[in-house]
Amino acid sequence: MSSDFWSRSFERIARLIAPRTIRVRRKPGAPSPSQRVPRPRLGSPSGFPTMGRMDSDWEGEYDNAGGCRNTVYTTPQTVIAPEWASVTIGFLGTQPLDRAIARIAATAGAKVSVLGAPLEPKLRTVAAHADPASVVKGARYAILPVFAPGRSTQANTNASFAPERAYGSALGGMSTGARLIAPRADAALTRHAAALGLTVHSYEDLLRPILDAAGEAIDELFSRVEKAGSRLQGSPVCVIAGERIPDLLILRLLDAGARVHLATNERGLDDVFPGVAVLPLSELPVQSPKFDAIFSTINGPVVDARELGSLPDHALVVDLADPPGSVDFxxxxxxxxxxIWARGILRRVPSLGQAYWSVIGGLIASLEQNES
Structure with missing residues (x-):
């Protein structure tokens, strides 16, 4: 047989076994993905027997599939995670974000000390102290208060706050060769740390790309909300959340002037977001008539006939959950x-605690490896 016969045969076999792909279906004017994407699994998920393939004129079926990427900073592959049980970290911040990062660090296995009240629920590897000196005593790392984006930025960047004045000689009780982890390392803090035998390491440059990418994703979402004819300024909106609270989304909604409600069964969030009313999920059907928009982040049948039937006629429903989603479209x-089914957007918007720890934990891992 000729070589052309075998060549054509191999080409046919290659086409048969090649992964099936589809072009991203998008509305006119929507950005095109840079390449083809794998064919998604479609069908009627359990819990929503009527929810399957959406009509082509519904924005958001596949147009964001190319953006389902995880941009959270992770430690380079050349950096080996340390034996966290031997790492002692003192957290000097007392805001909810500081404590969220401390909880993640303790969950990773590090020995953690926090300033102020104990974490709830309590963790075995976390100790709480009333003064900064006790928090950082003998610690290898001290995490200075973090600067959260959004409404709290002005308070966090208050020029009157300076770590070298706030903590003074308390930082001198750390272990030999200990390190300060700070958002920024200015000259005054660096000189103060050097006088105590400490070094300062900043993470602002590493964190900025993560927050910028998350901000771009939320900008994309808000653009689609505006395109749908909904306005956020002064509007009552509800964010439905499970264990993972979309804090960056909530902060941006507040900055946009929305009157935000958070529907969740998670406890202890009443004081986390000033100006946000927290309500249990069981009250959602009763409260729905007053909302102009609902943003659902739970993967499961949450926004069904009760909520959809009681919403105002002009209301907008945004499903941010991964497939099968949470809205009966x-x-x-x-x-x-x-x-709007904005699938994949939250993969680009980590929680603030996860974003900060991915950078701080990666920095600590790199420092630990350099010392070993």
């Missing part, structure tokens, strides 16, 4: 509700 269309 076919019922929403039957009821004339505006709806």
């Amino acid at each position: 076919q019922l929403a269309k039957q009821l004339g509700r505006k709806a």
Whole structure:
């Protein structure tokens, strides 16, 4: 047989076994992905027998598939995670974000000390102290208060706050060769640390790309909300959340002037977001009539006939959950509700605690490896 016969045969076999791909289906004017994407699994997920493939004129079926990327900073592959049980870290910040990072560090296995009240629920590897000197005594790392983006930025960047004045000689009780982890390392803090035999390491440059990428994803979401004819300024909106609280989304909604409500069964969040009303998920059907928009982040049948039927006619429903999602889109269309399936966007928007620890933990891991 000729070589052309075998060549054509191998080409046919290659086409048969090649992964099936589809072009991203998008509305006119939406950005095109840079390449083809794997064919998604479609069908009617359990819990939503009527929810399957959406009509082509519904924005958000596949147009964000190319953006389902995780941009959270992780330690380079050449950096080996340390034996966290031998790492002692003192957290000097007392805000919810500082404590969220401390909890993640303790969950990783590090020995953690926090300033102020104990973490709830309590963790075996976390100790709470009333004064900074006790928090950092004998610690290898001290984490200075973090600067959260959003509404709290002005308070966090208050020029009157300076770590070298706030903690003074208390930092001198750390272990030999200990390190300060700070958002920024200015000259005054560096000189003060050097006088105590400490070194300062900043992470602002590493953190900025993560927050910038998350901000771009939320900008994309808000652009689609505006395109749908909904306005956020002065509007009552509800964010539905499970264990993972989308704090960056909430902060941006507040900055946009929305009156934000958080529907969740998680406890202890009443004072975490000033100006946000927290309500249990069981009250959502009763409260729905007053919302102009609902942003759902729970992967499961949450926004169904009860919520969709009680929403105002002009209300917008945004499903931010991964497939199978949380909104019954076919019922929403039957009821004339505006709806957006913004699948994959939250993969680009980590929680603030995860974003900060991915950088701080990666920095500590790198420092530990350099010392070994």
